[in-house]
Amino acid sequence: MIIGVFMGYPYQADWWYKYFWFIKIDATNMADPTIAVTVPAMIIMDIVVYMLSILTFYHSYKNFGLWKSVLFLGGSFFYTGLEEIIWMTFGYFNPSFPTYQFNYYKAGFTWFLCIPVATCLGWYFLAYGCFYIGEKIFNSWNKTNWGLVKTATVAGLLAMNIDLMVDPFAVRNEQWYWLSTQSETIWILGIPYSNFIGWFLLIFLFAIFWKKVTDLKPKYGATKTTIIFSVGLMGLLFMTIGIIFIISIIFSPFNGTIIGFM
Amino acid sequence: MKRDYFPIIPIVVFMALMLLIGSSVFNGGIVNTQPQFAGTFPLDSFKYLVLNLIELPAIIIVMYAIYKIKKENKNKTNA
Numbered sequence: 001m002i003i004g005v006f007m008g009y010p011y012q013a014d015w016w017y018k019y020f021w022f023i024k025i026d027a028t029n030m031a032d033p034t035i036a037v038t039v040p041a042m043i044i045m046d047i048v049v050y051m052l053s054i055l056t057f058y059h060s061y062k063n064f065g066l067w068k069s070v071l072f073l074g075g076s077f078f079y080t081g082l083e084e085i086i087w088m089t090f091g092y093f094n095p096s097f098p099t100y101q102f103n104y105y106k107a108g109f110t111w112f113l114c115i116p117v118a119t120c121l122g123w124y125f126l127a128y129g130c131f132y133i134g135e136k137i138f139n140s141w142n143k144t145n146w147g148l149v150k151t152a153t154v155a156g157l158l159a160m161n162i163d164l165m166v167d168p169f170a171v172r173n174e175q176w177y178w179l180s181t182q183s184e185t186i187w188i189l190g191i192p193y194s195n196f197i198g199w200f201l202l203i204f205l206f207a208i209f210w211k212k213v214t215d216l217k218p219k220y221g222a223t224k225t226t227i228i229f230s231v232g233l234m235g236l237l238f239m240t241i242g243i244i245f246i247i248s249i250i251f252s253p254f255n256g257t258i259i260g261f262m
Numbered sequence: 263m264k265r266d267y268f269p270i271i272p273i274v275v276f277m278a279l280m281l282l283i284g285s286s287v288f289n290g291g292i293v294n295t296q297p298q299f300a301g302t303f304p305l306d307s308f309k310y311l312v313l314n315l316i317e318l319p320a321i322i323i324v325m326y327a328i329y330k331i332k333k334e335n336k337n338k339t340n341a
Contacts, residue, residue, distance in 0.1 A: 048279070052272035059268035125272040132269040133327040136334075154323070161320040162277060165313050169284035189313065 011092055011101050011179070019114055024104040035105045042109040049118040049125075056125040059132075067222055068214050071229055073124055075210055079233055080123035080202055083240060084115045091179065098185065098192065098248060100178045107175040123202070126162065130155035131207045141211065148211055156204030163199045167191045186251060194248045201240055209236055266331045270324060277317065284310060 018024045029035045053073075060069040091099025101114070108116025131141075134154035140147025168189045170176060178192055185192040213232055217225045 045279075048275070052275060055268050056272055059265060062265060122276065125269070126276070129269040129273040133273075133323060136327040136330045137323070139330075158320055158323055161317065161323075162273070164316045165277070165284070166280045168313055169280050173283050173286070189316075 038106050046109045046118050049121050052125050053121040056128050076124045076127045077120045081115055081120040085113050088114050102176045103174055126159050127203050130158045152204045152207040155207050156200040159203040160196050160200045198244050
């Protein structure tokens with residue numbers, strides 16, 4: 001099934017059919033030797049990512065307590081996960097929207113709608129780890145606003161730098177596909193530049209948001225602050241998508257195909 | 263404390279895993295079928311090396327963080 005005239009690669013035929021499946025592999029896929037051979041690798045990869053996330057959560061729990069740790073895990077999981085889900089789903093129903101899709105048969109074994117659970121958890125431990133490293137370098141995130149911004153900037157840049165390697169490899173391994181043709185965007189190492197902006201923004205904004213909102217707990221209490229966090233996160237989510245989309249439009253004349261983004 | 267290194271471990275493991283996937287792709291183990299890559303980004307060893315070198319800033323930052331943690335722990339022990 002090919003949707004859209006600007007896409008260099010179609011969505012998978014069963015993309016929407018299996019959208020709500022927690023595990024996308026079924027008996028039909030297992031009969032296909034090219035897919036069946038990737039299943040053990042996907043399961044191992046999922047287990048590794050789950051374990052790394054547990055390790056990260058343990059550190060977070062010991063350092064920040066249960067409440068802050070749960071907000072960091074839940075916040076980063078849903079903020080980044082939903083951002084990707086909205087982007088991909090909107091792209092499916094709006095043919096000329098710049099988008100991408102995860103490969104149901106190679107990107108992961110367990111799924112949260114159209115994104116692997118491992119990817120959401122990967123966002124979690126990368127966000128936490130990068131923020132922690134930024135904090136270790138400046139040691140000032142808890143002292144001043146400027147200290148927090150510096151820490152979040154290093155975290156965002158570090159994550160973006162890691163993705164400069166991760167994305168080209170994963171795309172060539174067909175774990176996910178960018179559904180744009182060469183003329184539609186500026187490509188960096190075979191990846192649309194907006195992806196890297198997205199990586200920086202997601203980590204940078206979430207780090208500041210989490211710190212600032214959890215600091216409200218003494219003033220409003222845990223319940224109210226959790227509500228503020230959840231509602232605010234949804235606002236931040238749509239703001240992030242908006243920023244990335246606007247940047248995409250602003251830079252689109254450089255490839256001469258502004259209509260490809262609209 | 264050993265626990266101070268826990269958040270860095272996932273990043274290092276993740277980067278190592280991706281390098282492993284990358285090496286399999288660039289050694290021709292996987293044939294990429296995406297049409298937008300035809301002729302634009304050949305899967306050769308030079309490009310693989312470049313992608314590894316791109317990671318240098320991240321590796322330096324991670325190593326610097328490890329150094330800072332080590333130093334902090336040493337100061338704590340001395341105190």
